[in-house]
Amino acid sequence: MPDFQGYGWLLLDGLVLTLGVAIASMLGALALGLLAALGKLFAPRAGKVLIEVYTTFVRGVPELVLLLLIYYGLPTLVQNTAAKAGYDLSLSINPFVAGIGTLTVIYAAFACEVFRAAYLALPPGQREAAYALGLNPVITFRKVELPQMMRYALPGLGNVWMVLVKATALISIIQLPELMRNADIAARSTRQPFTFFFAACLLYLAITAISMLGQARLERWAARGTTEARS
Amino acid sequence: MDFILANLPRFLEGAWMTIQLALFSCSCGLLMALPIALARLSRKRLLSSAATGYVFFFRGTPLLAQIFLIYYGSGQFRHELGALGLWTFFRDPWFCALLSLTLNTAAYSSEILRGAIQAIPKGEIEAAKALGLNRYLLLRLVILPRAIRIGWPAYTNEVVYQIQATSLVSIITIMDITGVARTVGARDFTFFEAFGLAALLYLILVYGFIFLAGRIEKRLGAHLIRPAAVNKPKLAGNIR
Numbered sequence: 001m002p003d004f005q006g007y008g009w010l011l012l013d014g015l016v017l018t019l020g021v022a023i024a025s026m027l028g029a030l031a032l033g034l035l036a037a038l039g040k041l042f043a044p045r046a047g048k049v050l051i052e053v054y055t056t057f058v059r060g061v062p063e064l065v066l067l068l069l070i071y072y073g074l075p076t077l078v079q080n081t082a083a084k085a086g087y088d089l090s091l092s093i094n095p096f097v098a099g100i101g102t103l104t105v106i107y108a109a110f111a112c113e114v115f116r117a118a119y120l121a122l123p124p125g126q127r128e129a130a131y132a133l134g135l136n137p138v139i140t141f142r143k144v145e146l147p148q149m150m151r152y153a154l155p156g157l158g159n160v161w162m163v164l165v166k167a168t169a170l171i172s173i174i175q176l177p178e179l180m181r182n183a184d185i186a187a188r189s190t191r192q193p194f195t196f197f198f199a200a201c202l203l204y205l206a207i208t209a210i211s212m213l214g215q216a217r218l219e220r221w222a223a224r225g226t227t228e229a230r231s
Numbered sequence: 232m233d234f235i236l237a238n239l240p241r242f243l244e245g246a247w248m249t250i251q252l253a254l255f256s257c258s259c260g261l262l263m264a265l266p267i268a269l270a271r272l273s274r275k276r277l278l279s280s281a282a283t284g285y286v287f288f289f290r291g292t293p294l295l296a297q298i299f300l301i302y303y304g305s306g307q308f309r310h311e312l313g314a315l316g317l318w319t320f321f322r323d324p325w326f327c328a329l330l331s332l333t334l335n336t337a338a339y340s341s342e343i344l345r346g347a348i349q350a351i352p353k354g355e356i357e358a359a360k361a362l363g364l365n366r367y368l369l370l371r372l373v374i375l376p377r378a379i380r381i382g383w384p385a386y387t388n389e390v391v392y393q394i395q396a397t398s399l400v401s402i403i404t405i406m407d408i409t410g411v412a413r414t415v416g417a418r419d420f421t422f423f424e425a426f427g428l429a430a431l432l433y434l435i436l437v438y439g440f441i442f443l444a445g446r447i448e449k450r451l452g453a454h455l456i457r458p459a460a461v462n463k464p465k466l467a468g469n470i471r
Contacts, residue, residue: 060437061430062395065409069430072416073423080423162291169293173402180295187303194304201292201300208291 002195007186011196014182015203021099021178022165028104029160033111040116051112058109063167066106071098071174099171107164114156118149151222158215165207179203234424238415245411246432252397252407255329257390260336267341272348282341289338295399297335302327302403328400336393343389347382348374380451387444391437398433408432 004011039051058066075091082089122145130140172181183200187193270282289297305312305321312318320326351374359373401410408429416425 057430057434060391060395060434062398062409062433064398064401065412065426065429065433068409068413068416069423069426073426076420077423166291166293169295170399172295180293180299183296184299187299192307194300194307197296197300197304201288201296204293204296205288205291208287 002199004186004195004199005190005192007190007196010182010186011179011199011203014177014179014200017177018165018168018179019207021096021103021168021171021176022161025100025103025107025168026161026164028100029107029111029164030157032104032108034115036108036112037115037119040112041119055109055112058106063102063106064170064173067098067102067170067174070102070105071095095171095174095176098174099168099176103164103167103171106167107160110160110163111157114153114160115149117156118152119145121152122148147222151219151226154215154219154222158211158218161215162208162211165211166204169204234421235428238411238425238428241411241415242408242428242432245406245408245429246436248405248407248410249394249397249433249436252328252332252400252405253390253394256332256336256397257340257393259329259333260340260393263333263337264340264344267337268344268348271341271345286338286341289335290342294331294335294396295402298328298331298399298403301331324400324403324405328403328405332393332397332400335396336389339389339392340386343382343385344378346385347378350381351377383444383448383451387441387448390440390444394436394440395433 036051036054039047040055043051071093075093078091079089126144126148127140130144135143168178169180171178172184175181177185179200183196187196190196267282267285270278271286273279273282301321302324305327309318312321355373355377356369359369364372397407398409401407401413404410406414412425412429416422
C-alpha cells in the first residue's frame with residue numbers, strides 16, 4: 001500500500017464530485033439527446049437542419065476546445081457585446097455549471113444518434129399495431145416504442161456513459177476539484193506525481209469496470225422477453 | 232475578421248503541429264496495434280491476458296490522466312530514468328505527448344483490428360490453410376488485407392477522435408491549435424474569437440479527413456465485400 005500522506009481523502013472527495021458531474025451530465029445528455037433525436041425524426045425541415053448542424057459541429061470539435069469556448073469564451077463574448085451597447089458588466093461562469101453544461105451539450109449529440117438509430121431499428125409493424133389498437137401517438141411512443149428502443153439503444157448509451165466519465169477529467173483544467181484536479185493538487189504538494197496519478201487511474205478503472213457490469217445487467221433487463229441467437 | 236487576419240499564421244503553425252501529432256501517433260499506434268491484437272487473439276493465456284490488461288487500462292482511463300502519468304509521473308523516477316539515459320526523453324513534453332497519444336490510440340486500434348480479424352469468415356482462413364499457406368503468409372496475404380478492408384470505416388472514426396484528442400497536449404505546453412488559441416486568447420482577452428477559430432480549424436481537419444477517408448474506402452472496395460456481421464445496422468457505433 002503506497003503512502004498517500006493524508007491525501008487519500010482528497011482523492012475520494014474528487015471521486016465523489018467526478019461521479020456527481022458524470023451522472024448529472026449523463027441525465028442531461030439523455031434528455032437533450034432524446035429530444036434532439038425526436039426533432040431529427042419528426043421536426044419540420046428547418047428544425048432538422050438546425051439539429052444536424054448542432055450534431056455535426058459538436059462531433060467535429062474537441063471536448064477541450066468546446067469547454068474552453070464555453071467557460072472563457074462565452075463570458076467575454078457577452079461582456080464585449082454588452083460593452084458595445086454601453087453596459088459595463090462582469091460575468092463569469094461557475095466551473096461546475098460550465099463543466100456539466102459542456103458535457104451535456106457534447107454527449108447529447110452522441111446520444112441523439114444512438115436514439116435515432118434505435119428508433120429506426122424498430123419494426124414499423126409495432127407502431128401500426130399500436131395505432132390499430134387505438135393508442136394515440138404519445139402513448140404509442142411511451143408504452144410501445146420507447147421500451148423497445150431502450151433495448152437497441154443501451155449498448156450505445158453505455159458507450160456514451162463510459163466516454164463521458166473519462167471526459168469529466170477535462171473539467172480539471174478549469175479548476176473544478178474533481179478526481180483529476182485533486183490528484184494534481186496532491187501530486188504537487190507531495191512531489192509524488194506517479195503515485196497519485198496512478199491512483200486516480202485505478203479509480204477511473206474501477207468506475208469503468210463497475211459500469212461494464214452494470215451495463216450487462218441493464219442490457220439483460222431491457223432484453224427480457226426476447227430471444228436472440230447468440231454467436 | 233481582423234482577428235483572423237492578424238493571428239492566422241500562428242494558428243496555421245498550430246494546425247501543422249496538430250497534424251504532425253495525429254499523423255505520428257496514428258502510424259506508430261497502428262504498428263503497435265497489430266502485435267497487441269494478435270496477442271489478444273493468441274491461445275497463450277499469458278500473452279492474451281497481458282494484451283487484455285493493456286487495452287483495459289488505456290481504454291478505461293482518461294487520456295489526460297495518461298498524459299499526466301507519463302509527463303509528470305516520470306519525474307518521480309528521475310534518477311532511475313537518468314541512470315538508463317532516458318530522462319532526456321521524458322523531460323521533453325513533445326516526446327511525452329507523442330508517447331501517451333501513441334499508447335492510447337494503439338489500445339483503441341488494436342480493438343478495431345481484433346474485431347475485424349474476428350469478422351473474417353472462417354472459410355477463407357480454412358481455404359488458405361488448405362492451400363498450404365504457412366502462418367506468416369496466411370497473415371500477410373489473407374488475414375491482413377481482409378481485416379484492413381473490414382476495419383477501415385471503424386478506423387476512420389478512430390483517427391477522427393485522435394485528431395481531437397491531440398488537443399489535450401496543449402496542457403503540457405505544446406503549441407498545437409488549442410495551445411495557440413489559449414495563448415492568443417489570454418494575451419488579448421479574445422477568448423471567444425480564439426477558441427472559435429480553433430473550433431473552425433478542427434472542423435476543417437476532421438471533415439477534410441472524413442472526405443479523404445471516404446475516397447480511400449472506395450478504392451479499398453470495402454463497399455463491395457463486407458461480411459454480414461459488419462453489415463448489420465450499426466446501432467452502437469462506438470465512440471471513445
